[in-house]
Amino acid sequence: MESEGRNGKKLILVPGPFQGHLTPMLQLATILKSKGFSITIAHTHFNSPDSSAHPDFTFLCIPDGLSEEEVRNPDLMSIVQRLNVNCESSFRECLTRGTNHMEPVDKICCIIYDAVVFFSEAVARDLKVPSIALHTSSAATTIVRPILLQLKAQGHIPIPDSMLQALVPLHQPLRFKDLPLSNFGSLDYFLELVVLASKIRSSSAIIFNTIHCLEESPLAQLHQHYQVPIFPIGPLHKLAPTSAVSLLQEDTGCIPWLDKQTHNSVIYVSLGSIAHLDQDQLSEMAWGLANSKQPFLWVIRPGSIPGSEWIESMDEEFKECVKDRACIVKWAPQKKVLAHEAVGGFWSHCGWNSTLESIGEGVPIICQPCFGDQNVNARYLTHEWKVGLELEGEIERGTIERAVRTLMKKKEGEEMRQRVLDLKHKCDVSIVDGGSSCHYLSELVELLRSF
Numbered sequence: 426m427e428s429e430g431r432n433g434k435k436l437i438l439v440p441g442p443f444q445g446h447l448t449p450m451l452q453l454a455t456i457l458k459s460k461g462f463s464i465t466i467a468h469t470h471f472n473s474p475d476s477s478a479h480p481d482f483t484f485l486c487i488p489d490g491l492s493e494e495e496v497r498n499p500d501l502m503s504i505v506q507r508l509n510v511n512c513e514s515s516f517r518e519c520l521t522r523g524t525n526h527m528e529p530v531d532k533i534c535c536i537i538y539d540a541v542v543f544f545s546e547a548v549a550r551d552l553k554v555p556s557i558a559l560h561t562s563s564a565a566t567t568i569v570r571p572i573l574l575q576l577k578a579q580g581h582i583p584i585p586d587s588m589l590q591a592l593v594p595l596h597q598p599l600r601f602k603d604l605p606l607s608n609f610g611s612l613d614y615f616l617e618l619v620v621l622a623s624k625i626r627s628s629s630a631i632i633f634n635t636i637h638c639l640e641e642s643p644l645a646q647l648h649q650h651y652q653v654p655i656f657p658i659g660p661l662h663k664l665a666p667t668s669a670v671s672l673l674q675e676d677t678g679c680i681p682w683l684d685k686q687t688h689n690s691v692i693y694v695s696l697g698s699i700a701h702l703d704q705d706q707l708s709e710m711a712w713g714l715a716n717s718k719q720p721f722l723w724v725i726r727p728g729s730i731p732g733s734e735w736i737e738s739m740d741e742e743f744k745e746c747v748k749d750r751a752c753i754v755k756w757a758p759q760k761k762v763l764a765h766e767a768v769g770g771f772w773s774h775c776g777w778n779s780t781l782e783s784i785g786e787g788v789p790i791i792c793q794p795c796f797g798d799q800n801v802n803a804r805y806l807t808h809e810w811k812v813g814l815e816l817e818g819e820i821e822r823g824t825i826e827r828a829v830r831t832l833m834k835k836k837e838g839e840e841m842r843q844r845v846l847d848l849k850h851k852c853d854v855s856i857v858d859g860g861s862s863c864h865y866l867s868e869l870v871e872l873l874r875s876f
């Protein structure tokens with residue numbers, strides 16, 4: 426049984442079962458452990474994290490009732506929907522039954538849950554345990570999501586072409602086309618999920634993996650919107666740099682390859698853990714990179730190109746053309762890659778973790794958002810913080826080649842690099858004594874200790 430934390434307080438943390446959600450929750454767990462709390466990670470069977478990487482935590486598997494078929498071909502929206510239905514009673518049972526590795530309910534001081542697995546809040550309320558939500562996307566995304574519901578009510582979803590380029594009132598620099606619509610599953614369920622995941626219900630506070638200096642205005646709007654404390658305590662990966670939580674095996678062979686490249690010469694390419702490409706897009710990306718003449722490190726996730734295996738789908742001519750300046754892996758140790766001095770640019774889908782990790786290492790970005798909050802993040806990167814280049818329209822080799830050259834070789838790219846280094850410095854300042862994230866973290870810890 427997990428020994429009591431130094432301060433005698435026990436926390437249950439419930440992550441969302443996707444890479445971009447598990448990562449920040451495990452980082453938060455590491456941070457709170459260092460503050461003296463004992464930690465139980467209550468996770469679904471689906472995409473369960475590797476418990477051996479975190480010997481300090483207790484792991485509790487919530488039976489999730491998903492069928493083998495649902496797990497084999499996961500459809501994100503329906504998985505989220507099913508988990509929120511299936512897991513409420515099994516989670517409650519896990520907590521109340523007091524299994525060998527579980528503490529009695531009255532010893533739990535708080536349940537911290539990812540906002541997408543809101544069944545956790547229902548259980549916390551039922552058991553009269555305080556709860557706090559963690560939002561894993563940006564504050565800007567959270568504050569604009571309700572606009573989608575207004576648009577739907579006005580019959581403006583799908584958003585008409587005539588509106589797409591217009592700025593969203595009170596939410597500049599966002600245009601209507603940047604609003605965080607999902608590509609997955611039914612629109613109605615997505616909108617329902619937006620409502621359910623943004624409700625605070627009985628929870629006592631909301632944690633954001635963001636930084637005051639990056640999102641001052643959206644955070645101010647959130648403070649007005651929600652009647653509970655908001656804790657922007659990011660970037661979590663900087664506060665918990667050793668917290669490993671990869672669902673896929675990392676290929677560390679790319680690090681010795683990077684060691685041989687010159688300073689700021691490599692463009693790192695990754696579209697995160699969810700986005701998919703088709704064969705034509707893969708080919709355009711490949712030739713855009715090849716024609717840019719820049720060395721590149723490219724993550725091609727297994728299964729991300731439906732119907733083909735990753736490397737077999739690249740043709741011989743391409744392999745020959747890039748053989749001295751390309752490294753292609755299935756999954757990279759991304760934080761180490763971005764911190765490597767050879768990496769001078771990141772071509773990213775702009776998931777929120779990748780966005781923070783790139784800013785945190787002072788690496789400018791070519792932005793290719795695929796869906797949802799990535800559109801919001803890309804717009805902030807290109808038009809608010811001005812540290813990213815927008816790759817708009819179809820994926821096309823000429824556009825890619827030009828974007829890579831601009832970022833890596835031209836004055837415009839160098840200016841972005843300077844600005845992102847300034848932002849990195851501000852982020853570094855936020856997490857040390859006197860910094861905003863450090864301050865909010867102390868307040869969060871104080872609240873948790875008061876429960």
Ligand SMILES: O=c1ccn([C@@H]2O[C@H](COP(=O)(O)OP(=O)(O)O[C@H]3O[C@H](CO)[C@@H](O)[C@H](O)[C@H]3O)[C@@H](O)[C@H]2O)c(=O)[nH]1
Binds near residue numbers: 562696699777
């Ligand atoms: O080869 C790789 C590629 C990625 N990563 C890591 O995987 C995470 C990816 O997270 P993120 O950049 O946020 O992308 P997604 O996995 O696509 O995340 C989902 O969840 C995020 C948080 O809610 C959202 O912002 C995204 O839009 C959504 O797709 C990051 O920590 C990366 O460091 C690796 O370690 N190795």
